[in-house]
Amino acid sequence: MEFVRGQFPALAKDWAFFDNAGGSQTLQGAMDRIVEFLTHRDVQIGGSYEISQLAAEALMDGRRAAQTFVNAARPEEIVFGPSTTVLVQTLAAAMRSQFEPGDEIIVTHADHESNIGPWERLREFGVEIKVWPIDTSSMQLRLEDLAPLMGPHTKLVCVHHVSNILGSINPVGEIADFVHRHGAKICVDGVAYAPHRAIDVTAWDVDYYIFSLYKCYGPHTAVMYGKYELLAELDGLYHYFYGKDKVPGKLEPGNPNYELAYSMTAVVEYVQALGRRAGSDAEGRALFEAGFAAIARQEEVLTNRLLDWLGARNDCRVIGDPGNGGNLRVPTISFRVEGVNSGAVARGMDDHKVAIRFGDFHSRRLVERLGEDHDDGVVRVSMVHYNTLAELERMLSALPDVLSGAELTLAADAD
Known part of the structure; x- marks a missing residue:
């Protein structure tokens, strides 16, 4: 300690x-990375000159650190944004053209409003929003309560990994398997889980997973993981010449905050240091x-x-x-x-x-x-x-x- x-x-x-x-x-280490970037790499990426190359390297290092943090398959599956609230809004906007009138999204009232409100706003486009109720006797989300809500028009299920009030861990791997067997995708709010346990998006097979670094010992920024093929299908939110295949840049209009993304490297190194001190080789x-x-x-x-x-x-x-x-x-x-x-x-x-x-x-x-x-x-x-x-x-x-x-x-x- x-x-x-x-x-x-x-x-x-x-x-x-x-x-x-x-x-x-x-973390002090996160602060140090921010200062180091602003002191030695504080230019726009994409240039041919050395400092610009160092800035791009720092951003990619941040993506690779986030890749380790969530166990993603590749760094391009990482999208940075200012907060989980904004990133869920980003995802909802980028998915909108995938929904038709009559399609259904399932949310839970046990979620933080960040994973409810952006989806609710799709009602104006004819999307139906259903609510997966929490069982108030056990304070749990039960698959038997989700089952009758799933149908041929269900496109997305939005759920929290941990409620920021109840504190219990939901089995998102089991939920994702259930959702996929019914032909839908899953978006997980991992904010209340991420500071406490290792995230494993690969093992759980979730489609989207979002959390805030400022609740995980870093500065005020956030991370969205998405399966690469799904990110490629999303509408771009940047300039028109950012094509659908420009992942993840098309989902980071104006570019992410470079120095905050870079600080992710210090958070991962810190957790690894804890593992080493606990005896892991x-x-x-x-x-x-x-x-x-x-x-x-x-x-x-x-x-x-x-x-x-x-x-x-x-x-x-x-x-x-x-x-x-x-x-x-x-x-x-x-x-x-x-x-x-x-x-x-x-x-x-x-x-x-x-x-x-x-x-x-x-x-x-x-x-x-x-x-x-x-x-x-x-x-x-x-x-x-x-x-x-x-x-x-x-x-x-x-x-x-x-x-x-x-x-x-x-x-x-x-x-």
């Missing part, structure tokens, strides 16, 4: 950062997977401790699975406290320099469906591997007093 925390300058502050699902802290992608295995072990300890604490209190209710059997949960844990405003809980923790958050986290449809949209929504504690048990115990030591104070405030407001 000394090595881990030493890679993140912001962790030297007095604050305990438990709002990582909103955005993780940034592998290289490349295998070493990267070993690093994420070490991350998962650290996060399991944090997850179990917080769930145990919440489960031992009669006034706290976890939103989602209250257990972590098989470590099939990421350390993004939402809860409600009986009779207490969620915003008051989060603001109370501010005085202890513990950063947590409250609200619906842009998963408003889910929060409304669960009936949790009152009293400032839910409280969310979202941890990552650089958080320590000591930080968590500090939060848990402060919470009882914070909850008592919030209860008193609520009672006074009622009077």
